[in-house]
Amino acid sequence: MIKNIAENLKTHPAVFAVGHDYQIMVPVKASCIMFAEIGGERFYDSANGINRSETPVHRMIVPMKKLDNAGKYTLGYRKIINRKPYFPELEDEVLAEYDFKPVRGGRINIYHIADAHNEIVSPVRAGKHFGSELDLLVLNGDIPNHSGTVENFDTVYEIVSQITEGSIPCVFSRGNHDLRGLCAEAFAEYTPSAKGSSFYTIRIGKIWAILLDCGEDKPDTNEEYGGTVDCHRFRLSETEFLKKVIENADNEYEAEGVEYKLVISHVPFARKSVPPFDIEEEIFTEWCKLLSEKVKPHLMLSGHLHQCFVSYPGDEYDSFGQPCPLIVGSKPFRRENKEMGFIGCAISLENGVAEVKFNSDSGEIYGSKSIEL
Numbered sequence: 001m002i003k004n005i006a007e008n009l010k011t012h013p014a015v016f017a018v019g020h021d022y023q024i025m026v027p028v029k030a031s032c033i034m035f036a037e038i039g040g041e042r043f044y045d046s047a048n049g050i051n052r053s054e055t056p057v058h059r060m061i062v063p064m065k066k067l068d069n070a071g072k073y074t075l076g077y078r079k080i081i082n083r084k085p086y087f088p089e090l091e092d093e094v095l096a097e098y099d100f101k102p103v104r105g106g107r108i109n110i111y112h113i114a115d116a117h118n119e120i121v122s123p124v125r126a127g128k129h130f131g132s133e134l135d136l137l138v139l140n141g142d143i144p145n146h147s148g149t150v151e152n153f154d155t156v157y158e159i160v161s162q163i164t165e166g167s168i169p170c171v172f173s174r175g176n177h178d179l180r181g182l183c184a185e186a187f188a189e190y191t192p193s194a195k196g197s198s199f200y201t202i203r204i205g206k207i208w209a210i211l212l213d214c215g216e217d218k219p220d221t222n223e224e225y226g227g228t229v230d231c232h233r234f235r236l237s238e239t240e241f242l243k244k245v246i247e248n249a250d251n252e253y254e255a256e257g258v259e260y261k262l263v264i265s266h267v268p269f270a271r272k273s274v275p276p277f278d279i280e281e282e283i284f285t286e287w288c289k290l291l292s293e294k295v296k297p298h299l300m301l302s303g304h305l306h307q308c309f310v311s312y313p314g315d316e317y318d319s320f321g322q323p324c325p326l327i328v329g330s331k332p333f334r335r336e337n338k339e340m341g342f343i344g345c346a347i348s349l350e351n352g353v354a355e356v357k358f359n360s361d362s363g364e365i366y367g368s369k370s371i372e373l
Ligand SMILES: [Fe+2]
Pocket: 141, 142, 175, 176, 177, 266, 303, 304, 305
Protein backbone atom coordinates (compact mmCIF):
# COMPACT_ATOMS: atom_id res chain seq x y z
CA MET A 1 0.00 0.00 0.00
CA ILE A 2 1.35 3.44 -0.87
CA LYS A 3 1.37 5.76 2.12
CA ASN A 4 -0.07 9.27 1.73
CA ILE A 5 2.28 12.23 2.00
CA ALA A 6 1.07 15.04 4.29
CA GLU A 7 -0.07 18.12 2.36
CA ASN A 8 2.88 20.44 3.06
CA LEU A 9 5.59 17.82 2.58
CA LYS A 10 7.13 17.31 -0.86
CA THR A 11 8.09 13.71 -0.01
CA HIS A 12 8.10 11.28 2.89
CA PRO A 13 10.85 12.05 5.41
CA ALA A 14 14.32 10.60 4.92
CA VAL A 15 15.96 9.10 8.01
CA PHE A 16 19.72 9.60 7.60
CA ALA A 17 22.32 8.04 9.91
CA VAL A 18 25.00 10.49 11.08
CA GLY A 19 27.29 9.54 13.98
CA HIS A 20 25.07 8.01 16.66
CA ASP A 21 22.00 10.02 15.61
CA TYR A 22 19.41 10.04 12.89
CA GLN A 23 18.74 13.23 10.99
CA ILE A 24 15.12 13.08 9.89
CA MET A 25 14.93 15.41 6.90
CA VAL A 26 12.15 16.44 4.57
CA PRO A 27 11.63 19.17 1.95
CA VAL A 28 8.48 21.32 2.31
CA LYS A 29 6.22 23.32 0.03
CA ALA A 30 5.60 26.29 2.37
CA SER A 31 7.03 27.76 5.59
CA CYS A 32 6.29 25.69 8.67
CA ILE A 33 7.83 24.71 11.98
CA MET A 34 8.45 20.99 12.35
CA PHE A 35 9.18 18.29 14.91
CA ALA A 36 9.61 14.53 15.21
CA GLU A 37 7.97 12.91 18.23
CA ILE A 38 9.36 9.65 19.62
CA GLY A 39 8.01 8.02 22.77
CA GLY A 40 6.26 11.24 23.81
CA GLU A 41 9.38 13.40 23.37
CA ARG A 42 9.45 16.12 20.73
CA PHE A 43 12.57 16.94 18.74
CA TYR A 44 12.07 20.25 16.93
CA ASP A 45 14.02 21.56 13.97
CA SER A 46 15.50 24.44 15.91
CA ALA A 47 18.56 26.69 15.84
CA ASN A 48 19.77 28.32 19.07
CA GLY A 49 16.34 27.92 20.62
CA ILE A 50 14.32 29.11 17.62
CA ASN A 51 12.04 26.73 15.76
CA ARG A 52 13.01 27.14 12.13
CA SER A 53 10.40 27.88 9.52
CA GLU A 54 12.28 29.67 6.71
CA THR A 55 14.01 26.65 5.25
CA PRO A 56 13.14 24.54 2.20
CA VAL A 57 14.38 21.37 3.95
CA HIS A 58 13.78 20.58 7.63
CA ARG A 59 16.11 18.55 9.85
CA MET A 60 15.24 16.96 13.18
CA ILE A 61 18.17 15.34 14.98
CA VAL A 62 17.12 12.39 17.16
CA PRO A 63 19.19 9.85 19.12
CA MET A 64 19.51 6.66 17.06
CA LYS A 65 18.86 4.40 20.08
CA LYS A 66 15.62 6.16 20.90
CA LEU A 67 14.13 5.75 17.44
CA ASP A 68 15.48 2.18 17.07
CA ASN A 69 13.82 1.16 20.33
CA ALA A 70 10.54 2.94 19.60
CA GLY A 71 10.25 1.51 16.07
CA LYS A 72 8.05 4.42 15.04
CA TYR A 73 7.89 8.21 15.03
CA THR A 74 5.42 10.96 14.38
CA LEU A 75 6.34 13.82 12.11
CA GLY A 76 4.47 17.02 12.92
CA TYR A 77 4.34 20.51 11.46
CA ARG A 78 2.46 23.81 11.75
CA LYS A 79 2.32 26.02 8.70
CA ILE A 80 3.18 29.68 9.21
CA ILE A 81 0.40 32.20 8.55
CA ASN A 82 2.30 35.28 9.73
CA ARG A 83 5.51 34.97 11.76
CA LYS A 84 5.32 38.48 13.20
CA PRO A 85 7.64 39.35 16.12
CA TYR A 86 4.79 39.23 18.65
CA PHE A 87 1.90 36.73 18.69
CA PRO A 88 2.89 34.96 15.46
CA GLU A 89 0.06 33.13 13.72
CA LEU A 90 0.38 29.47 12.81
CA GLU A 91 -2.03 26.88 11.50
CA ASP A 92 -3.04 23.87 13.61
CA GLU A 93 -0.71 20.90 13.91
CA VAL A 94 -0.63 18.29 11.17
CA LEU A 95 0.68 14.87 12.26
CA ALA A 96 1.95 11.95 10.16
CA GLU A 97 2.77 8.57 11.71
CA TYR A 98 5.69 6.47 10.45
CA ASP A 99 6.84 2.98 11.33
CA PHE A 100 10.59 2.57 11.47
CA LYS A 101 12.75 -0.52 10.95
CA PRO A 102 16.18 -0.32 12.63
CA VAL A 103 19.20 -2.23 11.27
CA ARG A 104 18.99 -5.41 13.35
CA GLY A 105 19.05 -9.15 12.78
CA GLY A 106 21.47 -11.59 11.20
CA ARG A 107 21.23 -10.62 7.55
CA ILE A 108 21.60 -6.96 6.57
CA ASN A 109 20.32 -5.98 3.13
CA ILE A 110 21.87 -2.80 1.77
CA TYR A 111 20.99 -1.10 -1.51
CA HIS A 112 23.55 1.21 -3.09
CA ILE A 113 22.73 4.00 -5.55
CA ALA A 114 25.14 6.62 -6.89
CA ASP A 115 25.27 8.80 -10.01
CA ALA A 116 21.51 9.11 -10.49
CA HIS A 117 22.29 12.54 -12.01
CA ASN A 118 18.71 13.80 -11.44
CA GLU A 119 17.04 10.59 -12.69
CA ILE A 120 14.44 9.26 -10.29
CA VAL A 121 12.33 6.56 -11.98
CA SER A 122 15.05 4.06 -12.95
CA PRO A 123 17.17 4.32 -9.75
CA VAL A 124 13.99 3.85 -7.68
CA ARG A 125 12.96 0.77 -9.70
CA ALA A 126 16.40 -0.77 -9.24
CA GLY A 127 16.45 0.30 -5.57
CA LYS A 128 13.30 -1.69 -4.82
CA HIS A 129 15.27 -4.93 -5.37
CA PHE A 130 14.91 -6.08 -1.75
CA GLY A 131 11.30 -4.91 -1.37
CA SER A 132 10.28 -4.92 2.29
CA GLU A 133 13.49 -6.82 3.17
CA LEU A 134 15.61 -3.70 2.68
CA ASP A 135 17.51 -2.64 5.82
CA LEU A 136 19.68 0.26 4.69
CA LEU A 137 19.74 2.54 1.64
CA VAL A 138 23.06 4.10 0.66
CA LEU A 139 23.07 7.14 -1.64
CA ASN A 140 26.66 7.58 -2.65
CA GLY A 141 27.05 10.89 -4.46
CA ASP A 142 25.99 12.69 -7.64
CA ILE A 143 22.31 12.02 -6.96
CA PRO A 144 21.32 15.46 -8.34
CA ASN A 145 23.20 16.46 -11.47
CA HIS A 146 24.61 19.56 -9.75
CA SER A 147 23.75 21.97 -6.95
CA GLY A 148 22.60 24.80 -9.22
CA THR A 149 19.13 25.12 -7.65
CA VAL A 150 17.54 24.18 -4.32
CA GLU A 151 14.98 22.11 -6.24
CA ASN A 152 17.77 19.81 -7.41
CA PHE A 153 17.94 18.41 -3.87
CA ASP A 154 14.38 17.17 -4.30
CA THR A 155 15.89 14.30 -6.35
CA VAL A 156 17.57 13.00 -3.19
CA TYR A 157 14.34 13.12 -1.19
CA GLU A 158 12.20 11.67 -3.99
CA ILE A 159 14.46 8.63 -4.37
CA VAL A 160 14.63 8.03 -0.61
CA SER A 161 10.89 8.60 -0.23
CA GLN A 162 9.86 6.19 -2.96
CA ILE A 163 12.19 3.43 -1.77
CA THR A 164 11.88 3.76 2.02
CA GLU A 165 8.54 5.60 2.59
CA GLY A 166 10.12 7.19 5.68
CA SER A 167 10.63 3.84 7.41
CA ILE A 168 14.16 2.60 6.54
CA PRO A 169 17.45 4.28 7.50
CA CYS A 170 19.73 5.79 4.86
CA VAL A 171 23.31 6.90 4.44
CA PHE A 172 24.17 9.82 2.20
CA SER A 173 27.54 10.90 0.83
CA ARG A 174 28.53 13.77 -1.45
CA GLY A 175 29.79 13.33 -5.02
CA ASN A 176 31.92 15.59 -7.17
CA HIS A 177 28.99 17.00 -9.19
CA ASP A 178 27.40 18.05 -5.89
CA LEU A 179 30.13 20.70 -5.54
CA ARG A 180 28.90 22.60 -8.59
CA GLY A 181 26.47 25.51 -8.75
CA LEU A 182 25.03 28.27 -6.60
CA CYS A 183 23.73 26.02 -3.81
CA ALA A 184 26.91 23.94 -3.46
CA GLU A 185 28.30 26.17 -0.70
CA ALA A 186 25.17 25.50 1.40
CA PHE A 187 25.03 21.78 0.51
CA ALA A 188 25.13 20.79 4.19
CA GLU A 189 21.92 22.82 4.78
CA TYR A 190 19.96 20.60 2.42
CA THR A 191 21.55 17.23 3.12
CA PRO A 192 22.66 15.28 6.21
CA SER A 193 25.93 16.47 7.67
CA ALA A 194 27.94 16.31 10.89
CA LYS A 195 27.61 19.92 12.05
CA GLY A 196 28.23 21.10 8.49
CA SER A 197 30.89 18.54 7.58
CA SER A 198 30.37 16.14 4.66
CA PHE A 199 32.79 13.52 6.10
CA TYR A 200 32.01 11.69 9.31
CA THR A 201 31.54 8.25 10.82
CA ILE A 202 28.34 6.32 11.41
CA ARG A 203 27.46 3.53 13.78
CA ILE A 204 24.28 1.73 12.77
CA GLY A 205 23.61 -1.72 14.25
CA LYS A 206 26.59 -4.00 13.60
CA ILE A 207 27.90 -1.62 10.96
CA TRP A 208 30.51 1.06 11.46
CA ALA A 209 31.13 3.25 8.42
CA ILE A 210 33.39 6.11 7.54
CA LEU A 211 32.24 8.53 4.86
CA LEU A 212 35.14 10.06 2.99
CA ASP A 213 34.56 12.91 0.56
CA CYS A 214 37.11 13.40 -2.22
CA GLY A 215 35.51 16.69 -3.30
CA GLU A 216 36.05 17.58 -6.94
CA ASP A 217 37.74 15.18 -9.35
CA LYS A 218 40.21 17.55 -11.04
CA PRO A 219 42.78 20.04 -9.67
CA ASP A 220 41.34 23.14 -7.97
CA THR A 221 42.92 25.21 -10.76
CA ASN A 222 40.94 23.45 -13.54
CA GLU A 223 39.17 26.04 -15.67
CA GLU A 224 35.87 24.17 -15.35
CA TYR A 225 35.66 25.47 -11.75
CA GLY A 226 36.67 29.06 -12.49
CA GLY A 227 38.42 29.39 -9.13
CA THR A 228 35.35 28.39 -7.07
CA VAL A 229 36.76 25.35 -5.26
CA ASP A 230 39.30 24.80 -2.46
CA CYS A 231 39.36 21.02 -2.32
CA HIS A 232 43.07 20.44 -1.68
CA ARG A 233 42.94 21.97 1.80
CA PHE A 234 39.58 20.26 2.35
CA ARG A 235 41.19 16.85 1.68
CA LEU A 236 44.10 17.66 3.99
CA SER A 237 41.60 18.42 6.78
CA GLU A 238 40.08 15.02 6.09
CA THR A 239 43.46 13.35 6.66
CA GLU A 240 43.50 14.98 10.12
CA PHE A 241 39.94 13.76 10.73
CA LEU A 242 40.96 10.22 9.77
CA LYS A 243 43.87 10.35 12.24
CA LYS A 244 41.50 11.52 15.01
CA VAL A 245 39.11 8.67 14.23
CA ILE A 246 42.04 6.24 14.59
CA GLU A 247 43.06 7.85 17.92
CA ASN A 248 39.48 7.29 19.07
CA ALA A 249 39.28 3.70 17.73
CA ASP A 250 37.73 2.33 20.94
CA ASN A 251 34.65 4.47 20.42
CA GLU A 252 34.69 4.05 16.65
CA TYR A 253 35.53 0.90 14.69
CA GLU A 254 36.75 -1.06 17.71
CA ALA A 255 33.63 -0.37 19.74
CA GLU A 256 31.68 -3.31 21.12
CA GLY A 257 29.34 -4.94 18.62
CA VAL A 258 30.98 -3.67 15.42
CA GLU A 259 31.03 -6.57 12.92
CA TYR A 260 31.27 -4.78 9.59
CA LYS A 261 33.54 -1.81 8.84
CA LEU A 262 32.70 0.06 5.65
CA VAL A 263 34.36 2.88 3.74
CA ILE A 264 31.83 4.89 1.76
CA SER A 265 33.27 7.28 -0.80
CA HIS A 266 31.76 8.44 -4.08
CA VAL A 267 35.19 8.39 -5.72
CA PRO A 268 37.18 5.11 -5.48
CA PHE A 269 40.26 7.00 -4.34
CA ALA A 270 42.76 4.10 -4.43
CA ARG A 271 42.71 4.23 -8.22
CA LYS A 272 44.97 6.51 -10.24
CA SER A 273 43.01 8.15 -13.04
CA VAL A 274 44.03 9.58 -16.37
CA PRO A 275 44.76 13.34 -16.62
CA PRO A 276 43.21 15.71 -15.59
CA PHE A 277 41.66 13.38 -12.98
CA ASP A 278 45.02 12.11 -11.69
CA ILE A 279 44.93 14.19 -8.53
CA GLU A 280 46.19 13.91 -4.94
CA GLU A 281 48.33 10.79 -5.20
CA GLU A 282 50.03 11.66 -1.92
CA ILE A 283 46.85 12.30 0.06
CA PHE A 284 44.98 9.27 -1.30
CA THR A 285 48.00 7.04 -0.63
CA GLU A 286 48.02 8.28 2.98
CA TRP A 287 44.27 7.60 3.37
CA CYS A 288 44.79 4.06 2.01
CA LYS A 289 47.73 3.47 4.37
CA LEU A 290 45.87 4.72 7.46
CA LEU A 291 42.82 2.64 6.56
CA SER A 292 44.81 -0.53 5.72
CA GLU A 293 47.11 -0.42 8.71
CA LYS A 294 44.75 0.87 11.38
CA VAL A 295 41.06 0.68 10.50
CA LYS A 296 41.21 -2.54 8.46
CA PRO A 297 37.84 -2.06 6.75
CA HIS A 298 35.90 -4.97 5.24
CA LEU A 299 34.41 -3.25 2.21
CA MET A 300 34.57 0.00 0.30
CA LEU A 301 31.52 1.27 -1.59
CA SER A 302 31.92 3.71 -4.46
CA GLY A 303 30.27 5.05 -7.59
CA HIS A 304 31.55 7.80 -9.89
CA LEU A 305 32.89 5.57 -12.69
CA HIS A 306 29.42 4.67 -14.05
CA GLN A 307 30.40 1.01 -13.94
CA CYS A 308 29.59 -2.02 -11.82
CA PHE A 309 32.36 -4.33 -10.62
CA VAL A 310 34.18 -5.74 -7.62
CA SER A 311 37.92 -5.14 -7.35
CA TYR A 312 40.36 -6.58 -4.82
CA PRO A 313 43.57 -5.10 -3.40
CA GLY A 314 46.32 -5.57 -5.98
CA ASP A 315 43.92 -5.59 -8.93
CA GLU A 316 44.14 -3.09 -11.79
CA TYR A 317 42.03 -0.52 -9.91
CA ASP A 318 44.43 -0.50 -6.96
CA SER A 319 47.13 2.11 -7.51
CA PHE A 320 47.61 3.56 -4.01
CA GLY A 321 47.15 0.58 -1.65
CA GLN A 322 43.43 -0.20 -1.65
CA PRO A 323 42.57 -1.19 1.93
CA CYS A 324 39.88 -3.83 1.24
CA PRO A 325 37.61 -5.20 -1.52
CA LEU A 326 35.98 -2.39 -3.47
CA ILE A 327 32.46 -2.44 -4.89
CA VAL A 328 31.79 0.13 -7.60
CA GLY A 329 28.04 -0.11 -7.98
CA SER A 330 26.14 2.35 -10.16
CA LYS A 331 25.59 2.61 -13.86
CA PRO A 332 23.10 4.98 -15.46
CA PHE A 333 22.58 4.14 -19.13
CA ARG A 334 20.33 4.99 -22.06
CA ARG A 335 18.28 2.28 -23.78
CA GLU A 336 17.85 2.05 -27.55
CA ASN A 337 14.39 3.65 -27.18
CA LYS A 338 16.17 6.61 -25.44
CA GLU A 339 14.68 5.79 -22.03
CA MET A 340 17.07 5.98 -19.10
CA GLY A 341 18.00 2.76 -17.34
CA PHE A 342 19.93 2.23 -14.14
CA ILE A 343 22.03 -0.55 -12.60
CA GLY A 344 22.63 -0.36 -8.87
CA CYS A 345 24.06 -2.71 -6.30
CA ALA A 346 22.36 -4.99 -3.79
CA ILE A 347 24.59 -6.13 -0.92
CA SER A 348 23.63 -8.66 1.76
CA LEU A 349 25.91 -8.98 4.78
CA GLU A 350 25.64 -12.20 6.75
CA ASN A 351 28.08 -14.40 8.68
CA GLY A 352 31.15 -12.49 7.45
CA VAL A 353 30.21 -12.73 3.78
CA ALA A 354 28.93 -10.02 1.42
CA GLU A 355 26.64 -11.30 -1.34
CA VAL A 356 26.73 -8.70 -4.11
CA LYS A 357 24.33 -8.38 -7.04
CA PHE A 358 24.25 -5.73 -9.74
CA ASN A 359 20.62 -5.41 -10.83
CA SER A 360 18.93 -3.14 -13.33
CA ASP A 361 15.67 -1.21 -13.08
CA SER A 362 14.08 -3.89 -15.28
CA GLY A 363 15.17 -6.70 -12.95
CA GLU A 364 18.09 -8.14 -14.95
CA ILE A 365 21.12 -9.25 -12.94
CA TYR A 366 24.34 -8.07 -14.59
CA GLY A 367 26.68 -9.86 -12.24
CA SER A 368 26.99 -11.27 -8.77
CA LYS A 369 29.87 -11.97 -6.40
CA SER A 370 30.35 -13.45 -3.00
CA ILE A 371 33.03 -11.65 -0.99
CA GLU A 372 34.63 -13.18 2.12
CA LEU A 373 35.11 -10.33 4.56
FE1 LIG B 1 31.08 11.39 -9.83
